[in-house]
Amino acid sequence: MKHGVSNDTITDQINSLFSTILAEQKKVSKVTPASPENAHVTESILKEFTAMRGKGFFYNYLSSGRGHGPFTELIDGSVKYDMIGAIGVNLLGHSHPLYIKGHLEAATNDVVMCGNLLPHVEALDLTKELMDSVKDSKLTHFWFSGSGSFSNDTALKLVWQKSNPKYRVIAFDNAFAGRTVATQILTSSAEYRDGMPTSIDVDRVPHFDQKNPEKAIETTINALEEIVKKYPDSHCALMIELIQGEAGFVFGPKEYYEAVFKWAKDHGLFVWIDEIQTFGRTTELFAFQMLGLQEYVDIVTIGKALQCCGIMFSPELNPKPGLIAGTFNGSLVSLNVGAKVLKYLKEGNFYGEHGRIKQIEKNFINRLKHLAKNSCRDKITYMGGVGTMISFEVGNSSKDVTTKYLKELFNNGVIAFTSGHDPAVRVRFLIPTSITDEQIEEVLKIVEATAIKIL
Ligand SMILES: Cc1ncc(COP(=O)(O)O)c(C=O)c1O
Structure with missing residues (x-):
């Protein structure tokens, strides 16, 4: 679909600027x-x-x-x-042709930011590209947010509303979830919330133990059992970074996650995956696809390499009117580049x-x-x-x-x-x-x- 103004002169000038900028940037080469x-x-x-x-x-x-x-x-x-x-x-490096092209195209638009109330075509294009890339899962909806942390905040609201009044969340030791009030509580490191009140109930279990892989499933499942014994019928979701970034890229095999997710499903919990750092970077577009976990995933948060942020979720989690809103979807540059990056990753020989x-x-x-x-x-x-x-x-x-x-x-x-x-x-x-x-x-x-x- 057409975005912004265009005519032959604009196209020629964009192409010429594109080549000139790229040629200049390419000089930074050692x-x-x-x-x-x-x-x-x-x-x-x-x-x-x-x-x-x-x-x-x-x-x-x-x-x-x-x-x-x-x-x-x-x-x-x-x-x-x-x-x-x-x-x-x-993810694509510096002055990638798609980044330059995306900027120049966005400059032909009438405004800088894409609003949520009166969106631009860029928001639709990116949403379509995203939904197309998770057709193998239950994820059918996408909602924009302003940062990775805010995506996780929104995910929390969705699982809370559907599980009301079960508000406790299960998270993992050494995980990082962001810097908002909610996500600093979901994050494992206590020093990141020094002086903050505890307003959300989070129970933590050990993630995959690289030093004791044979016992990893047993250790995590035992810890999960302990938690539900202590707080029966109180949890809404299990939130996990499949590959823990802040912990130094700690992850387990498919069997580990399957055991944990089967346990979560047996206990009526939503499986919430934080792919803010992993999106685009593993050997499939999403880490949950690389690990073959599509059937378990209810909600996925993304950001960083996409150039904008948001959450993908199943129809079951679609919230009531009023729960989620916000001024921006993102800048037109980031939405335009995000859609281009996605298409490029999917169509190129990356995965x-x-x-x-x-x-x-x-x-x-x-x-x-x-x-x-x-x-x-x-x-x-x-x-x-x-x-x-x-x-x-x-x-x-x-x-x-x-x-x-x-x-x-x-x-x-x-x-x-x-x-x-x-x-x-x-x-x-x-x-x-x-x-x-x-x-x-x-x-x-x-x-x-x-x-x-x-x-
Ligand atoms: C796994 C994970 N979750 C959440 C976040 C928070 O994202 P943002 O910094 O965009 O708010 C990050 C950022 O480093 C992250 O790595």
């Missing part, structure tokens, strides 16, 4: 240090920013708005490999055992294994993950050592982030799909050199 005279530029600008927001930054990073594929340029002119992509947002995402996973894991056995023996001690979500442990895996390693890695030209908690903190990579095999090789050379230098 790791480059800042020049000596610019070495402290980012740090001093961030000091001003820190003073205003009242809180410092993990890295001396401020983007110049230039970057291509896995490369990002900082305001000081240095260029680094971006292996974290705004914590998972930039399945022979897709590009599986190749990226294998390349990283095999190379990390090789390093751990050779030059980085006792320095790289664990590697794991799935698809474009890869993690590894360095030295004694403590927070201090991992943070020191990450800062040095940053200085050497690779940006990553932490995950997990002491004593098993991990280096987390959320890798762009546009990375080439040669670039993977170069990233891992920097990983290796940094480990050898400081561990």
